[in-house]
Amino acid sequence: MQVYMDIVLRAFVAMIMLLLIAKILGKQTLSNLTFHDFVTGIILGSIAANLAFNKQLHSSYMILALIVVTVTSFLLSVIALKSRKMRSWISGSPTVLIEDGKILEQNMKKVRYSLDSLDQALREKEIFNLEVVEYAVLEDNGMVSVLKKQEYQYVTRKDLKLLSVPQSFPVELIMDGIMLADNLKDNGLTQEWLENELRRKGKQISDVFYGVRGTQQQLIFDYYEDGIKKPIDKE
Template identity: 50%
Template sequence: MQVYFELLGRTFMAFIALLLVSRILGKQTISNMTFHDFATGIMMGAIAANLAFNRQFPAVYFLICLVLLTLISYTSSGISLKFPKTRHWLSGAPTVVIDKGNILEANMRKIHYTLDSLNQSLREKDVFDLNEVDYAILETNGQLSVKKKEQFRSATKQDVHIKPSHSILPIELVMDGQILHRNLDQNHISEEWLMQQINNKGKEAHDIFYAVKSTNGNLIFDYYQDELSNPIDKE
């Protein structure tokens, strides 16, 4: 029984340690992963796994390793911000793979990027014809950025002389039957106004699963009881 409690404690400790390290290193570690972030993430996972399950060594050894890894990663991130050459070595640099509609074979060979990978990435950008591409750049996180030729770009409101309408960020007002008073206060929305809108629907706050003020200012409600006559789970 003692072994199970020890495993439980070490696993919880590993989770808390990983959470703290991730918070310290910032969102970059879990978003656009570069070479530096990839190496940090792999090492963090390996150390945390050993902390949770490797009973041959005291837990404090792995905690020390995590602290050292955090310091190394944090320091190298600071250095890369200050020195561009170091940043290119740690995080890599974007690579142009298509320039003015021409595929740069030498650049693709240099980064071991195949035509199959290029075509797949283009299809993911809704590009099925190479003739549509003006520039394509492989970013440091492995994503392909594509600039289409002028004649293949989607028309914008400015192109067709439509005045863009003003929009706001969606504001969540009710979640799981609870009014989000903080969101009301931050956006200068009165609770009385919200309750009036809810009452106009013949509902109470506890009847609402989710309510949000959309980007165009309209209120959208989703109720606990959706009143579907024949609800169906799609397989």
């Protein structure tokens, strides 16, 4: 019984340590990984696994190792922010794969990027013809950014000289039937106003699964009772 309790405790400590480390290192660790983030993630995962399940290694050693890796990773991030040269070495640098619709074979070989991977990356951006592409760049995080040639780019309101409508950031008002009082207060809204808006629709706050004020100040509500008699997909 003591063995199981020890494993539970070590696993719990490992989980808490990783959560704290993720908070310290920031949101970058959750996004598409650079070289630095990838290496850090593997090392932290290995140490945490040993902390949780390897009883031959003292837990204090593993915690110390986690702290050392975290501090080292944090310092490397700070150095990368201060020095462009070091940032390029730590995280890598973008590589141009396509220029003016022409594939740069030497760059492809340099980063060991295959044609199949390039085709897939372009298809994911709804590009099936190479001639559409002005530039394609392999970013530090492994994603491919694409700039289409002007004749293939979408027309914007500015191109058509149309009047632009001001937009605001969406404000969540209700989640899971609970009013988000802080969001209302921060945006100069009141519970009375929200209840009046819902009353016009014959609803109350507890009827709403999700409510938000959109970018055009419009109110959007999703109710628990959607009125869909035969859902296409039902779990």
